[in-house]
Amino acid sequence: MVRTSSLFSALLLVSACQKPPEAAPAVAAAVPVKVAPFSLSVLQDAAPSGCTWLRLESDGRRRALVTVDAACDGLQLAWSPDGKHAAVRDPAGSARGPGRVWTVDLTSGQGAAQLLPEEGLTGAVGFDSVGRLVALTAHTGELVRRDDVFLFEGRRIPIPELDEGAGLAHAYRLDAGAWRRIETVATRGDADAVFGLATTEMLVSSTVAGDLDALAAQGLDEGSQDAVRLDAVVPDRGHDVFGGWARVESRGGPLFAWQTAGEQTALMMPVRWEMEDGHLGEPEGLALAARSPVRAMARGELLMLAGETQARVYDLGSRRLAASFDGFRSARFWPEPSSLVPRGATAATGQR
Numbered sequence: 559m560v561r562t563s564s565l566f567s568a569l570l571l572v573s574a575c576q577k578p579p580e581a582a583p584a585v586a587a588a589v590p591v592k593v594a595p596f597s598l599s600v601l602q603d604a605a606p607s608g609c610t611w612l613r614l615e616s617d618g619r620r621r622a623l624v625t626v627d628a629a630c631d632g633l634q635l636a637w638s639p640d641g642k643h644a645a646v647r648d649p650a651g652s653a654r655g656p657g658r659v660w661t662v663d664l665t666s667g668q669g670a671a672q673l674l675p676e677e678g679l680t681g682a683v684g685f686d687s688v689g690r691l692v693a694l695t696a697h698t699g700e701l702v703r704r705d706d707v708f709l710f711e712g713r714r715i716p717i718p719e720l721d722e723g724a725g726l727a728h729a730y731r732l733d734a735g736a737w738r739r740i741e742t743v744a745t746r747g748d749a750d751a752v753f754g755l756a757t758t759e760m761l762v763s764s765t766v767a768g769d770l771d772a773l774a775a776q777g778l779d780e781g782s783q784d785a786v787r788l789d790a791v792v793p794d795r796g797h798d799v800f801g802g803w804a805r806v807e808s809r810g811g812p813l814f815a816w817q818t819a820g821e822q823t824a825l826m827m828p829v830r831w832e833m834e835d836g837h838l839g840e841p842e843g844l845a846l847a848a849r850s851p852v853r854a855m856a857r858g859e860l861l862m863l864a865g866e867t868q869a870r871v872y873d874l875g876s877r878r879l880a881a882s883f884d885g886f887r888s889a890r891f892w893p894e895p896s897s898l899v900p901r902g903a904t905a906a907t908g909q910r
Contacts, residue, residue: 591878596860598869599893600886601630609633611646611662613892616871616881624662624669630887634765638689641895645691647674647683647765659683661691661732675730675737681752684764690731692740692761694752697726708744717744729757763893771855771862771891775804775825777817788814791838792828796848799826806854808861810874814838815852825852829863831877842879844870857891864889 598614609630611623626633628648636645646660646669657680662669674680678695686692702709706717708726717724729741729752745754752758761767778785785803795816804817804825811832815825827850830838841863846852850865860880861872869889871881883889 590880590882591873591876593860593871593873593880594858596857596871597892598862598871598883598886599635599888599890600869600883601633601888602886603630611635612886614883614886621667623664623667624660626658626660626669626671628658633888634683635888636684636763636765636767637893638685639687639762639895640689641893643685643689645683645685645765647680649680649765659691659693672732672735675728675739677739678726678728681727681750682758682761682764682766684761684767686731686757686760687762690733692757693730693732693737694755694758694764695728695730696751697728701726710742713742715742715744718746725751727751727755729755769855769890770893771857773806773808773813773854773856775806775815775817775823775854777823778803778805778814784812784814788830788838791830795828797827799849801826808854808856808874809859810861810872810877813841813854813861815854825854826850827852833877841870841872841877843882855891860891862889862891 593616596616600612600614602610602612604610604625608625608627610625613621613623624646626646626648628650632649634647634649636647638644642664644662644664646662648658657674658671659674660669660671674683675693675695677699678697680693680695682694684692703717707714708717710726715726724744724746727743727745728739730737731740741755741757743754745751780802784805788803799816799818801816801818801823804815806813806815813829813831815829816827818824818826827846827848829841829844829852831841833839844863846865846868853864855862855864856874859874861874863870863872867885867887869883869886870879872878873880
């Protein structure tokens with residue numbers, strides 16, 4: 559299971575431990591092309607501390623939804639199936655408890671903090687099909703094992719076969735401000751334990767679910783035609799991060815970016831795509847620093863490339879810049895209520 563936000567954060571940490579990157583090169587201001595209206599979900603550092611979640615509109619309007627006393631880096635979001643409520647989770651936890659989640663009424667803009675269940679390590683928070691908030695946790699306390707079962711609160715819970723590292727996972731539902739346990743199963747004893755819960759498959763949206771608009775990247779063989787062409791066009795990548803070129807398919811044709819190596823990968827600069835005259839060039843107005851991570855998302859005829867605190871939206875038909883946003887983190891297209899439907903198993907597309 560690939561978790562892009564964890565990879566994204568790791569890449570930022572590696573960059574921070576090395577010499578500061580040079581400033582992005584200055585570029586002439588591009589005149590945005592007109593496109594159909596769109597909305598973005600973004601996070602913004604709040605002063606003097608904390609993080610504000612906003613909804614940005616393509617016409618320049620913005621609406622602050624909630625400000626939480628947690629750092630923007632790592633915050634996770636989930637939406638109710640009707641799109642009227644949301645949850646903001648701080649996976650870093652808190653000195654006041656086992657971690658927090660803020661429930662937000664997207665109509666009124668009212669938010670309230672809620673401590674996560676004390677029993678276990680929360681792996682995900684999400685909404686079920688009727689809009690109830692659910693927390694999935696991996697049991698961290700001592701367990702009593704008898705042969706092939708766990709003895710837990712008077713119950714005998716069968717242990718998965720041939721799994722010496724098995725543990726328990728719990729699902730909780732928030733009812734009237736209190737967490738009520740609705741499921742307990744024996745499952746693998748690691749960070750992915752919560753995905754053994756049947757409740758996981760009942761969630762329409764969760765804080766570890768994959769972004770439906772995210773584009774997949776396919777690594778290129780070193781000697782492939784595309785890789786050789788890119789090496790010729792970009793003789794100096796501006797960094798020495800180990801990896802290789804990757805191809806990202808979109809409705810407007812392929813996009814190319816550098817991809818970090820390893821079991822878990824992430825895209826970063828440089829980025830190129832084929833221009834109208836056939837040559838490979840950097841997308842108009844992108845202008846991200848050489849070591850900047852990049853996330854690629856598409857909806858309809860729009861493509862978004864997002865860096866650490868920047869987002870650029872392009873018209874796929876003309877490959878022209880449509881909008882630029884700076885100073886915002888974790889940019890993504892605002893989910894449409896019709897897209898919030900049961901996905902079957904969150905684990906299959908889970909990303910952090």
